[in-house]
Amino acid sequence: MVESTKQVSENYLSTEKGYADDWAAYIASCHMTAEEALDYIRTTNTQEDRAAHLVDMADLSARSTFVRNGNPWVHCYEEQQKLATTDSSAFLDKMEQLFNAGPDEVPVLGKYRVGESQRTVVSVGTRVMIREEDGSDRPYLLLRLIPVEYLQNTWAFPTEFPLAEISMIVNLSINQNLRRAVDMAEHVNQAKTRFLSTMSHDIRTPMNAVIGMTEIAKLHLDDAGYVRDCLDKVSASSSHLLTLVNDILDLSRMQSGQMKLNLQVFCLTDILQRTVERYQKLLGEDYQICLEQNCRVWVKADELEISRVIYNFINNACHHTGEDKQIVVRQVLDGKKVRVRVCDHGEGIPEENLSKIWDRYYRVNKSSAAKKVPGNGLGLCIVKEILQAHHARYGVESQLGEGSTFWFELEVWDQELTQK
Ligand code: ADP
Numbered sequence: 001m002v003e004s005t006k007q008v009s010e011n012y013l014s015t016e017k018g019y020a021d022d023w024a025a026y027i028a029s030c031h032m033t034a035e036e037a038l039d040y041i042r043t044t045n046t047q048e049d050r051a052a053h054l055v056d057m058a059d060l061s062a063r064s065t066f067v068r069n070g071n072p073w074v075h076c077y078e079e080q081q082k083l084a085t086t087d088s089s090a091f092l093d094k095m096e097q098l099f100n101a102g103p104d105e106v107p108v109l110g111k112y113r114v115g116e117s118q119r120t121v122v123s124v125g126t127r128v129m130i131r132e133e134d135g136s137d138r139p140y141l142l143l144r145l146i147p148v149e150y151l152q153n154t155w156a157f158p159t160e161f162p163l164a165e166i167s168m169i170v171n172l173s174i175n176q177n178l179r180r181a182v183d184m185a186e187h188v189n190q191a192k193t194r195f196l197s198t199m200s201h202d203i204r205t206p207m208n209a210v211i212g213m214t215e216i217a218k219l220h221l222d223d224a225g226y227v228r229d230c231l232d233k234v235s236a237s238s239s240h241l242l243t244l245v246n247d248i249l250d251l252s253r254m255q256s257g258q259m260k261l262n263l264q265v266f267c268l269t270d271i272l273q274r275t276v277e278r279y280q281k282l283l284g285e286d287y288q289i290c291l292e293q294n295c296r297v298w299v300k301a302d303e304l305e306i307s308r309v310i311y312n313f314i315n316n317a318c319h320h321t322g323e324d325k326q327i328v329v330r331q332v333l334d335g336k337k338v339r340v341r342v343c344d345h346g347e348g349i350p351e352e353n354l355s356k357i358w359d360r361y362y363r364v365n366k367s368s369a370a371k372k373v374p375g376n377g378l379g380l381c382i383v384k385e386i387l388q389a390h391h392a393r394y395g396v397e398s399q400l401g402e403g404s405t406f407w408f409e410l411e412v413w414d415q416e417l418t419q420k
Pocket of ligand 1: 312316317320344346347348349357376377378379380381404
């Protein structure tokens with residue numbers, strides 16, 4: 001029964017089995033159904049004379065990748081079961097052997113005739129997990145069929161027989177993954193270089209001020225007024241430096257996914273009220289900051305981080321507000337959502353820059369006049385990270401010459417509580 005397989009190079013057959021092993025591994029990893037598995041093999045198998053069979057070992061029903069008159073079913077295995085001869089039971093034992101073979105064993109089944117294709121074949125194969133209709137996985141036997149006439153005509157099977165179709169697919173996806181990894185590494189590298197050069201520049205400016213002012217103060221030790229003036233400048237530059245370093249550290253912590261939110265229920269309206277009052281006191285009567293709200297709202301969020309967002313929006317509005325020096329903070333309730341809007345009547349932001357202002361270090365106007373507006377271009381980037389971590393919606397509406405409105409939205413925690 002298996003006489004011609006004696007002539008077959010072991011290497012060649014293990015190569016053939018390699019196809020079946022690779023198919024089986026991919027089919028199982030994708031949880032394919034029998035139909036999907038056969039379709040997958042049909043599209044990847046470039047050697048048309050090598051059909052594949054998928055055998056259900058429970059009843060030996062089998063489907064082929066080779067479809068005749070629209071029918072994929074093959075009956076040669078069921079027929080062996082019906083034969084009840086020594087040969088047929090040896091055949092069935094061999095199928096069991098293939099089904100249970102370890103990775104290094106290459107049992108060969110055959111030779112046998114596949115009625116549907118009118119060909120005599122031997123086959124090698126492996127166990128494959130197939131997804132059933134109920135979603136569970138069940139093992140089948142996946143066979144790769146080799147026509148006997150092919151084996152008989154080809155004695156010296158090249159051991160380096162290329163695993164053409166599989167290796168092409170595998171290499172393709174590996175190469176794509178490698179390409180993606182390289183692109184990502186390049187992108188991260190460029191971002192790091194940009195980050196380090198901007199950061200060094202930003203740190204150097206206040207650092208120089210601290211060193212310079214300290215040196216100047218040393219030269220005027222007998223002039224208390226002069227020294228005090230220098231120390232004020234040293235102090236302002238130091239706190240700017242500290243804010244910058246803290247912002248950089250916070251941002252890199254957030255962007256490396258290490259941000260842990262401390263979620264708790266708190267009164268958003270109280271936070272808004274407190275921040276507005278603090279700002280009003282800080283800026284004096286020249287500025288007018290007011291809060292418009294008609295109810296108290298509680299939310300479940302990280303109180304410290306949300307306060308930081310509110311602080312940032314109000315701080316920016318103060319720096320960019322127009323002649324009227326008016327800032328309006330609105331708390332708007334909309335069903336289960338509460339929206340906080342911070343509006344100013346300042347210069348506004350050109351439309352083409354609206355999406356960029358959330359990027360690290362982006363400042364719309366980098367001219368020396370604009371440098372009088374303090375800031376490091378990190379504020380909105382930090383805001384974005386905080387709001388994204390909360391899965392909160394946020395945005396900006398702006399009209400050149402009319403002003404800007406920055407907003408974010410949170411879920412109202414408890415409607416009842418808001419009624420209190
Ligand atoms: P900065 O520290 O420069 O304020 P931000 O990240 O907070 O950094 O803001 C980024 C840029 O967005 C600012 O430099 C400014 O150009 C623009 N911007 C932010 N808020 C406003 C506003 N209310 N009106 C006009 N421009 C604004």
